[in-house]
Amino acid sequence: MLRLSKLTDYAVVVMARLARDGALPDGQVQTAPGLALATGIAEPTVSKVLKSLGQAGLVEGLRGARGGYRLTRPLEDVPLSEVIVAIDGPIALTACVDGGLGSCEAEGICAVRGRWDPVNDAIRRALSGITLADLAGVPRRRPATMLAQLVAE
Template sequence: MRLSNLADYAVVLMSAAARQCGSVPIHAGMLAEQTGIPGPTAQKLVSGLARAGLLVASRGSGGGVRLARPAAAISVADIIEAVEGPIALTSCVSEGRHDCSLEGSCKVQPHWGVVNGAVRGALAQISLASLAAAPKPTFTRPAPALAGDEIRV
Protein backbone atom coordinates (compact mmCIF):
# COMPACT_ATOMS: atom_id res chain seq x y z
CA MET A 1 0.00 0.00 0.00
CA ARG A 2 1.37 3.39 -0.95
CA LEU A 3 -0.05 6.88 -0.56
CA SER A 4 -0.33 9.11 -3.58
CA ASN A 5 2.13 12.00 -3.75
CA LEU A 6 -0.75 14.40 -3.10
CA ALA A 7 -1.76 12.60 0.12
CA ASP A 8 1.88 12.47 1.22
CA TYR A 9 2.27 16.20 0.52
CA ALA A 10 -0.94 16.91 2.45
CA VAL A 11 0.47 15.22 5.55
CA VAL A 12 3.75 17.13 5.17
CA LEU A 13 1.93 20.44 4.64
CA MET A 14 -0.41 19.91 7.61
CA SER A 15 2.56 19.00 9.82
CA ALA A 16 4.29 22.24 8.85
CA ALA A 17 1.09 24.17 9.48
CA ALA A 18 0.79 22.58 12.92
CA ARG A 19 4.38 23.56 13.77
CA GLN A 20 4.04 27.10 12.46
CA CYS A 21 0.64 28.54 12.86
CA GLY A 22 -1.43 27.43 15.80
CA SER A 23 -4.02 30.19 15.73
CA VAL A 24 -1.91 32.66 13.69
CA PRO A 25 -2.59 32.42 9.93
CA ILE A 26 0.25 31.44 7.59
CA HIS A 27 0.27 31.75 3.80
CA ALA A 28 0.28 28.74 1.49
CA GLY A 29 3.40 30.17 -0.15
CA MET A 30 5.22 30.11 3.18
CA LEU A 31 4.16 26.48 3.73
CA ALA A 32 5.40 25.65 0.23
CA GLU A 33 8.73 27.30 0.95
CA GLN A 34 9.15 25.52 4.30
CA THR A 35 8.23 22.08 2.96
CA GLY A 36 9.63 22.16 -0.56
CA ILE A 37 6.19 21.39 -1.99
CA PRO A 38 5.68 23.30 -5.28
CA GLY A 39 3.61 26.47 -4.77
CA PRO A 40 0.67 25.52 -7.03
CA THR A 41 0.44 22.10 -5.36
CA ALA A 42 0.51 23.68 -1.89
CA GLN A 43 -2.27 26.07 -2.91
CA LYS A 44 -4.36 23.18 -4.29
CA LEU A 45 -3.84 21.23 -1.07
CA VAL A 46 -4.68 24.22 1.13
CA SER A 47 -7.94 24.68 -0.79
CA GLY A 48 -8.86 21.01 -0.49
CA LEU A 49 -7.92 20.78 3.18
CA ALA A 50 -9.99 23.89 3.88
CA ARG A 51 -12.99 22.37 2.04
CA ALA A 52 -12.55 19.25 4.19
CA GLY A 53 -12.66 21.37 7.36
CA LEU A 54 -9.05 20.76 8.43
CA LEU A 55 -7.84 24.28 7.67
CA VAL A 56 -9.55 27.65 7.94
CA ALA A 57 -8.62 30.21 5.30
CA SER A 58 -8.98 33.96 5.63
CA ARG A 59 -8.37 36.59 2.95
CA GLY A 60 -6.93 40.06 3.10
CA SER A 61 -4.25 41.68 5.19
CA GLY A 62 -3.16 39.30 7.92
CA GLY A 63 -4.94 36.45 6.11
CA GLY A 64 -3.74 32.96 5.44
CA VAL A 65 -4.61 29.54 6.79
CA ARG A 66 -4.67 28.04 10.23
CA LEU A 67 -5.69 24.69 11.66
CA ALA A 68 -9.44 24.35 12.03
CA ARG A 69 -8.99 22.47 15.32
CA PRO A 70 -6.09 21.54 17.59
CA ALA A 71 -3.41 19.36 16.01
CA ALA A 72 -4.11 16.66 18.61
CA ALA A 73 -7.67 16.44 17.26
CA ILE A 74 -6.60 15.87 13.63
CA SER A 75 -5.43 12.40 12.62
CA VAL A 76 -3.39 11.13 9.70
CA ALA A 77 -6.56 9.32 8.58
CA ASP A 78 -8.43 12.67 8.49
CA ILE A 79 -5.75 14.20 6.27
CA ILE A 80 -5.52 11.25 3.87
CA GLU A 81 -9.31 11.05 3.54
CA ALA A 82 -9.48 14.78 2.82
CA VAL A 83 -7.29 14.21 -0.24
CA GLU A 84 -8.04 10.61 -1.29
CA GLY A 85 -11.56 10.00 -0.04
CA PRO A 86 -12.46 7.05 2.19
CA ILE A 87 -9.59 4.73 3.02
CA ALA A 88 -10.12 1.54 1.02
CA LEU A 89 -7.47 -0.88 -0.18
CA THR A 90 -9.65 -2.20 -3.00
CA SER A 91 -12.21 -0.47 -5.17
CA CYS A 92 -14.75 -3.27 -4.91
CA VAL A 93 -15.91 -2.08 -1.49
CA SER A 94 -16.87 1.36 -2.78
CA GLU A 95 -20.58 1.82 -3.32
CA GLY A 96 -21.58 1.88 -6.96
CA ARG A 97 -18.33 0.28 -8.18
CA HIS A 98 -18.82 -2.76 -10.36
CA ASP A 99 -15.52 -2.96 -12.21
CA CYS A 100 -14.11 -6.18 -10.77
CA SER A 101 -14.14 -9.30 -12.92
CA LEU A 102 -14.50 -11.42 -9.77
CA GLU A 103 -17.63 -9.64 -8.54
CA GLY A 104 -20.31 -12.11 -7.62
CA SER A 105 -17.93 -15.00 -7.03
CA CYS A 106 -15.30 -13.44 -4.74
CA LYS A 107 -15.26 -14.92 -1.25
CA VAL A 108 -12.92 -12.19 0.10
CA GLN A 109 -14.92 -9.11 -0.92
CA PRO A 110 -17.24 -9.25 2.11
CA HIS A 111 -14.17 -9.09 4.40
CA TRP A 112 -12.46 -6.03 2.91
CA GLY A 113 -14.52 -3.76 5.16
CA VAL A 114 -12.78 -5.23 8.21
CA VAL A 115 -9.36 -4.78 6.63
CA ASN A 116 -10.13 -1.21 5.60
CA GLY A 117 -11.42 -0.45 9.09
CA ALA A 118 -8.23 -1.78 10.65
CA VAL A 119 -6.04 0.35 8.38
CA ARG A 120 -8.16 3.43 9.00
CA GLY A 121 -8.15 2.74 12.75
CA ALA A 122 -4.35 2.54 12.82
CA LEU A 123 -4.03 5.83 10.91
CA ALA A 124 -6.64 7.45 13.14
CA GLN A 125 -4.43 6.72 16.17
CA ILE A 126 -1.65 8.96 14.83
CA SER A 127 -2.32 12.61 15.56
CA LEU A 128 -1.05 15.58 13.63
CA ALA A 129 0.42 16.82 16.92
CA SER A 130 2.66 13.75 17.13
CA LEU A 131 3.88 14.31 13.56
CA ALA A 132 4.56 17.98 14.22
CA ALA A 133 6.56 17.29 17.38
CA ALA A 134 10.33 17.00 17.22
CA PRO A 135 11.35 13.36 16.82
CA LYS A 136 12.47 11.65 19.98
CA PRO A 137 16.10 10.58 19.91
CA THR A 138 16.57 6.86 19.64
CA PHE A 139 19.19 5.08 21.67
CA THR A 140 21.27 2.52 19.85
CA ARG A 141 23.25 0.01 21.82
CA PRO A 142 26.84 -0.49 20.83
CA ALA A 143 27.48 -3.89 19.30
CA PRO A 144 28.78 -6.40 21.86
CA ALA A 145 32.47 -7.18 21.68
CA LEU A 146 33.26 -10.45 20.03
CA ALA A 147 35.64 -12.98 21.54
CA GLY A 148 39.16 -11.99 20.61
CA ASP A 149 38.29 -8.31 20.09
CA GLU A 150 40.66 -5.98 21.84
CA ILE A 151 38.96 -3.74 24.36
CA ARG A 152 40.79 -0.58 25.39
CA VAL A 153 39.88 1.34 28.48
Protein backbone atom coordinates (compact mmCIF):
# COMPACT_ATOMS: atom_id res chain seq x y z
CA MET A 1 0.00 0.00 0.00
CA LEU A 2 1.30 3.41 -0.96
CA ARG A 3 0.62 5.80 1.89
CA LEU A 4 1.73 9.28 2.93
CA SER A 5 3.00 9.82 6.44
CA LYS A 6 0.79 11.19 9.20
CA LEU A 7 3.08 14.22 9.36
CA THR A 8 2.28 15.06 5.73
CA ASP A 9 -1.43 14.77 6.50
CA TYR A 10 -0.96 17.01 9.54
CA ALA A 11 0.98 19.52 7.43
CA VAL A 12 -1.95 19.82 5.01
CA VAL A 13 -4.36 20.28 7.93
CA VAL A 14 -2.14 22.94 9.55
CA MET A 15 -1.71 24.85 6.29
CA ALA A 16 -5.46 24.71 5.59
CA ARG A 17 -6.09 26.06 9.10
CA LEU A 18 -3.60 28.88 8.57
CA ALA A 19 -5.49 29.86 5.41
CA ARG A 20 -8.85 29.61 7.13
CA ASP A 21 -7.67 31.83 9.98
CA GLY A 22 -6.40 34.47 7.57
CA ALA A 23 -2.70 33.74 8.12
CA LEU A 24 -1.93 34.48 4.49
CA PRO A 25 1.11 36.27 3.05
CA ASP A 26 1.34 39.74 4.67
CA GLY A 27 -1.64 38.84 6.84
CA GLN A 28 -2.10 37.95 10.47
CA VAL A 29 -0.22 35.10 12.13
CA GLN A 30 -1.21 32.06 14.17
CA THR A 31 0.77 30.47 16.98
CA ALA A 32 1.68 26.81 17.25
CA PRO A 33 -0.40 26.41 20.46
CA GLY A 34 -3.37 28.09 18.75
CA LEU A 35 -3.04 25.84 15.71
CA ALA A 36 -2.77 22.78 17.96
CA LEU A 37 -5.97 23.75 19.75
CA ALA A 38 -7.81 24.52 16.50
CA THR A 39 -6.75 21.32 14.73
CA GLY A 40 -6.65 18.82 17.59
CA ILE A 41 -3.06 17.92 16.71
CA ALA A 42 -0.60 17.77 19.60
CA GLU A 43 1.42 20.97 19.99
CA PRO A 44 4.86 19.28 19.65
CA THR A 45 3.68 17.73 16.38
CA VAL A 46 2.36 21.07 15.10
CA SER A 47 5.70 22.68 15.98
CA LYS A 48 7.61 19.94 14.17
CA VAL A 49 5.42 20.30 11.08
CA LEU A 50 5.75 24.10 11.09
CA LYS A 51 9.53 23.82 11.35
CA SER A 52 9.69 21.54 8.28
CA LEU A 53 7.24 23.71 6.35
CA GLY A 54 9.30 26.78 7.26
CA GLN A 55 12.52 25.18 6.05
CA ALA A 56 10.78 24.45 2.75
CA GLY A 57 9.57 28.05 2.45
CA LEU A 58 5.88 27.12 2.66
CA VAL A 59 5.27 29.04 5.89
CA GLU A 60 7.17 31.79 7.59
CA GLY A 61 7.66 32.25 11.28
CA LEU A 62 7.68 35.69 12.85
CA ARG A 63 9.31 36.14 16.25
CA GLY A 64 8.31 38.42 19.05
CA ALA A 65 5.31 39.16 21.22
CA ARG A 66 3.04 39.22 18.17
CA GLY A 67 4.85 36.37 16.48
CA GLY A 68 3.50 33.24 14.92
CA TYR A 69 3.25 31.58 11.53
CA ARG A 70 1.63 32.43 8.24
CA LEU A 71 1.58 31.02 4.73
CA THR A 72 4.07 32.33 2.19
CA ARG A 73 1.59 31.73 -0.67
CA PRO A 74 -2.14 31.17 -1.04
CA LEU A 75 -3.16 27.49 -0.90
CA GLU A 76 -4.09 27.53 -4.60
CA ASP A 77 -0.40 28.18 -5.37
CA VAL A 78 0.90 25.28 -3.28
CA PRO A 79 0.99 21.90 -5.01
CA LEU A 80 0.55 18.86 -2.79
CA SER A 81 3.87 17.55 -4.09
CA GLU A 82 5.73 20.42 -2.37
CA VAL A 83 4.22 19.57 0.99
CA ILE A 84 5.06 15.88 0.58
CA VAL A 85 8.69 16.69 -0.30
CA ALA A 86 8.93 19.15 2.61
CA ILE A 87 7.80 16.55 5.13
CA ASP A 88 8.69 13.14 3.69
CA GLY A 89 11.48 13.95 1.24
CA PRO A 90 11.64 13.14 -2.47
CA ILE A 91 8.68 11.36 -4.02
CA ALA A 92 9.84 7.93 -5.15
CA LEU A 93 8.22 4.51 -5.23
CA THR A 94 11.50 2.61 -4.92
CA ALA A 95 14.97 3.51 -3.67
CA CYS A 96 16.45 3.28 -7.15
CA VAL A 97 13.97 5.84 -8.49
CA ASP A 98 15.03 8.62 -6.16
CA GLY A 99 18.65 8.50 -7.31
CA GLY A 100 19.76 6.21 -4.52
CA LEU A 101 22.37 4.39 -6.56
CA GLY A 102 24.07 1.68 -4.60
CA SER A 103 21.07 1.21 -2.30
CA CYS A 104 20.11 -2.15 -3.82
CA GLU A 105 22.11 -5.36 -3.87
CA ALA A 106 20.69 -6.34 -7.27
CA GLU A 107 21.24 -2.98 -8.95
CA GLY A 108 23.83 -4.29 -11.41
CA ILE A 109 21.63 -7.11 -12.69
CA CYS A 110 18.18 -5.61 -12.20
CA ALA A 111 15.82 -6.36 -15.11
CA VAL A 112 13.63 -3.31 -14.37
CA ARG A 113 16.34 -0.77 -13.58
CA GLY A 114 15.25 2.64 -14.86
CA ARG A 115 11.80 1.40 -15.84
CA TRP A 116 10.14 2.78 -12.71
CA ASP A 117 10.99 6.32 -13.85
CA PRO A 118 7.85 6.84 -16.01
CA VAL A 119 5.62 5.60 -13.18
CA ASN A 120 7.32 7.86 -10.68
CA ASP A 121 7.14 10.83 -13.07
CA ALA A 122 3.39 10.27 -13.56
CA ILE A 123 2.81 10.23 -9.80
CA ARG A 124 4.85 13.41 -9.35
CA ARG A 125 2.88 15.14 -12.12
CA ALA A 126 -0.43 14.05 -10.60
CA LEU A 127 0.55 15.28 -7.13
CA SER A 128 1.80 18.55 -8.62
CA GLY A 129 -1.59 19.08 -10.28
CA ILE A 130 -3.44 18.96 -6.97
CA THR A 131 -3.16 22.03 -4.77
CA LEU A 132 -3.82 22.45 -1.09
CA ALA A 133 -6.80 24.58 -2.09
CA ASP A 134 -8.27 21.48 -3.76
CA LEU A 135 -7.88 19.50 -0.54
CA ALA A 136 -9.13 22.32 1.68
CA GLY A 137 -12.16 22.98 -0.50
CA VAL A 138 -11.02 26.47 -1.49
CA PRO A 139 -12.29 27.60 -4.91
CA ARG A 140 -9.60 27.37 -7.57
CA ARG A 141 -8.71 29.72 -10.40
CA ARG A 142 -7.83 26.94 -12.86
CA PRO A 143 -9.58 23.58 -13.36
CA ALA A 144 -8.06 20.45 -11.86
CA THR A 145 -7.45 18.69 -15.15
CA MET A 146 -3.88 17.41 -14.63
CA LEU A 147 -4.99 14.24 -12.83
CA ALA A 148 -7.73 13.60 -15.38
CA GLN A 149 -5.21 13.97 -18.21
CA LEU A 150 -2.80 11.55 -16.55
CA VAL A 151 -5.52 8.94 -16.01
CA ALA A 152 -6.55 9.22 -19.66
CA GLU A 153 -2.98 8.66 -20.93
